[in-house]
Amino acid sequence: MKILGISAYYHDSAAAIIENGNVLFAAQEERFTRVKNDASFPENAIKFCLSESGIDLGDIDIISFYEKPFLKFERLLETYYAYAPLGFKSFAKAIPVWLKEKLFIKQNIRKSLKSIGNVDNIPISFPEHHLSHAASSFYTSPFKKSAFLSIDGVGEWTTTSYGIACGEKGIEIMGELHFPDSLGLFYSSFTYFLGFEVNKGEYKMMGLAPYSNSSSERAQQFIKTIKDNLVDIESDGSIQLNRKYFEYPVGLRMVDPQKWAKLFGIKQRLPEEKLEQVHADLAFAAQSVLEEILVKIIRFIKQETNEQYLCLSGGVALNCVANSVLFNQDLFEDIFVQPAAGDAGGALGAALAVAHIKEDRIFDGLHKPFNPYLGSRCSDNDIERLLQKHKCNYRYYSSNEELTEATAQLIASKKVVGWFRGRTEFGPRALGNRSILADASDPEMQYKLNMKIKFREGFRPFAPAVCEEDFDTYFEAGKHSYYMLFTNNVKQSIKKELPEGFHSFGLDEKRNFIKSDLPAITHIDYSARVQVVKKDINPVFWSLIKSYQKQTGIGVVINTSFNVKDEPIVNTPEEAYACFMKSGMDALVLENYIVEK
Amino acid sequence: MEFLKELFLFLKERKKWWLMPLIIIFLIFGALIFFTSGSALAPFIYTLF
Numbered sequence: 001m002k003i004l005g006i007s008a009y010y011h012d013s014a015a016a017i018i019e020n021g022n023v024l025f026a027a028q029e030e031r032f033t034r035v036k037n038d039a040s041f042p043e044n045a046i047k048f049c050l051s052e053s054g055i056d057l058g059d060i061d062i063i064s065f066y067e068k069p070f071l072k073f074e075r076l077l078e079t080y081y082a083y084a085p086l087g088f089k090s091f092a093k094a095i096p097v098w099l100k101e102k103l104f105i106k107q108n109i110r111k112s113l114k115s116i117g118n119v120d121n122i123p124i125s126f127p128e129h130h131l132s133h134a135a136s137s138f139y140t141s142p143f144k145k146s147a148f149l150s151i152d153g154v155g156e157w158t159t160t161s162y163g164i165a166c167g168e169k170g171i172e173i174m175g176e177l178h179f180p181d182s183l184g185l186f187y188s189s190f191t192y193f194l195g196f197e198v199n200k201g202e203y204k205m206m207g208l209a210p211y212s213n214s215s216s217e218r219a220q221q222f223i224k225t226i227k228d229n230l231v232d233i234e235s236d237g238s239i240q241l242n243r244k245y246f247e248y249p250v251g252l253r254m255v256d257p258q259k260w261a262k263l264f265g266i267k268q269r270l271p272e273e274k275l276e277q278v279h280a281d282l283a284f285a286a287q288s289v290l291e292e293i294l295v296k297i298i299r300f301i302k303q304e305t306n307e308q309y310l311c312l313s314g315g316v317a318l319n320c321v322a323n324s325v326l327f328n329q330d331l332f333e334d335i336f337v338q339p340a341a342g343d344a345g346g347a348l349g350a351a352l353a354v355a356h357i358k359e360d361r362i363f364d365g366l367h368k369p370f371n372p373y374l375g376s377r378c379s380d381n382d383i384e385r386l387l388q389k390h391k392c393n394y395r396y397y398s399s400n401e402e403l404t405e406a407t408a409q410l411i412a413s414k415k416v417v418g419w420f421r422g423r424t425e426f427g428p429r430a431l432g433n434r435s436i437l438a439d440a441s442d443p444e445m446q447y448k449l450n451m452k453i454k455f456r457e458g459f460r461p462f463a464p465a466v467c468e469e470d471f472d473t474y475f476e477a478g479k480h481s482y483y484m485l486f487t488n489n490v491k492q493s494i495k496k497e498l499p500e501g502f503h504s505f506g507l508d509e510k511r512n513f514i515k516s517d518l519p520a521i522t523h524i525d526y527s528a529r530v531q532v533v534k535k536d537i538n539p540v541f542w543s544l545i546k547s548y549q550k551q552t553g554i555g556v557v558i559n560t561s562f563n564v565k566d567e568p569i570v571n572t573p574e575e576a577y578a579c580f581m582k583s584g585m586d587a588l589v590l591e592n593y594i595v596e597k
Numbered sequence: 598m599e600f601l602k603e604l605f606l607f608l609k610e611r612k613k614w615w616l617m618p619l620i621i622i623f624l625i626f627g628a629l630i631f632f633t634s635g636s637a638l639a640p641f642i643y644t645l646f
Contacts, residue, residue: 070607077619095627104600 005351014344015045033529057117066346067129071156087250129155136349137313138165152314153184167363190286192254195269203540212284222285237297247520339483375424417588430561432541445520452584464521470555
């Protein structure tokens with residue numbers, strides 16, 4: 001059975017195609033339209049999935065949309081009714097959008113796909129939003145049976161759901177938390193108040209939190225203020241938000257900044273305003289409360305299900321710091337998070353959920369790690385045409401061994417390399433196919449990459465990539481994440497001791513202080529969002545790191561996504577070349593071609 | 598017609614007939630806004646709806 005999964009209309013729209021339960025291809029629309037987090041109907045992603053798999057639209061057995069639009073509409077009506085007359089402005093904005101497209105998703109899918117083929121006779125399924133999330137994680141995991149937890153902003157009504165996923169019996173939802181009580185929106189409210197963009201800036205806030213003086217009176221007071229005023233936390237981790245402080249249910253903003261300013265004693269930070277210690281302290285408090293709630297939830301899930309394994313999904317599962325806190329509780333033997341844990345992954349989950357329901361298929365757990373390289377690739381011909389068009393001087397390497405050696409030499413000589421090889425990754429993280437690579441031991445590299453290459457905030461850390469067999473040399477024992485979805489602390493032996501009074505330093509001083517032998521990837525709290533590179537999953541990237549290690553004795557490189565601030569990751573060689581030329585990158589690898597400035 | 602049939606089946610399954618007058622009023626009201634404003638772009642900070 002061939003199933004096309006679609007997620008669209010809210011954020012991160014995407015398409016995925018599966019055949020007989022196997023994932024063939026998946027892609028996010030933003031990669032084609034170049035609009036970050038694009039929410040529009042994923043026509044380009046669908047065309048890509050179909051052409052790459054060689055499947056005609058007419059041969060698709062089922063189209064699966066990642067949520068139930070009527071159920072969402074029910075939530076909308078009931079919420080406006082409950083809050084009326086408040087929310088009129090929001091209602092006046094929302095209704096036209098619903099009348100134009102969101103209420104008629106079945107008809108819109110058919111209309112949008114008409115140019116590709118006739119879909120009138122293809123059934124369209126609508127699994128629930130959190131079922132799609134849960135399926136996206138469980139059916140790509142190595143487990144035959146596990147507990148699952150799906151947490152995000154909101155789906156139809158549900159904001160959190162948990163239960164048991166079983167290869168034979170399918171996915172059984174055991175409990176849910178409903179809108180407006182939402183852990184995802186609780187966190188996003190702080191993102192908003194701290195001047196970051198909602199739905200895009202959450203990971204920036206997560207990166208800012210460790211700059212806090214966590215034991216300071218102010219940080220602790222913020223935690224207390226949140227728990228006393230904003231959120232009631234039950235012993236099972238369910239929450240009730242204080243409606244007085246949150247405007248998102250029927251408002252046009254997340255919170256009332258004046259009420260929050262009064263509550264926390266600081267005014268809302270504007271997007272371009274300088275980040276101060278107090279902002280880091282508030283980010284830390286929000287992150288701490290989020291972690292406290294999540295720990296309570298998974299304790300409860302363990303108690304209820306007594307399962308050995310846990311699958312996490314939903315946007316909150318992209319919070320790698322919280323994921324590690326959960327892993328370190330040792331409640332579950334292993335935790336799996338699918339690389340596109342947010343709404344883009346909903347397309348994959350919708351297809352997988354329907355496949356396992358309709359086909360009565362028994363899932364045995366994946367025997368090999370889930371392959372995240374599901375997107376587009378380019379041919380040598382495309383690259384040669386591009387290089388000739390721009391009259392580039394290039395070197396071509398006929399073997400991967402020579403290519404990785406030459407690239408490793410560039411990184412070893414402190415050059416910043418754009419690395420574009422193979423199929424693009426599905427999900428927000430670059431995992432060694434659309435990456436910018438650099439020397440992790442260079443103390444200047446974090447600043448250089450942030451300011452001259454990515455043009456982004458200076459406080460933001462970079463992630464390391466390390467071959468699995470060398471992990472223990474550099475990092476403390478912990479979860480090995482192939483998809484950069486957990487953090488690990490750098491090993492004691494490579495740490496540098498913090499100077500006295502470090503916590504009283506300003507944010508820039510804290511950032512500039514060299515914290516380990518790998519300063520560019522060591523965050524302020526000695527953590528790193530490690531990509532563990534397994535030879536089976538990405539052999540060429542694995543060889544590159546090995547070659548770099550042979551040349552320098554260091555088995556870690558910086559791996560950051562191949563894009564600049566607020567742009568989607570590059571998708572074509574042309575975009576890679578444009579990004580290379582407009583940034584401070586020194587060299588560009590396009591498949592087996594190397595171009596230097 | 599397919600849409601109305603599905604909406605009817607949805608309300609029947611959810612046993613939410615009480616939403617029917619709300620839907621009618623909201624749809625009329627919404628249609629008025631829709632036809633008078635002309636814009637159908639979601640301007641939300643976070644598109645919950």
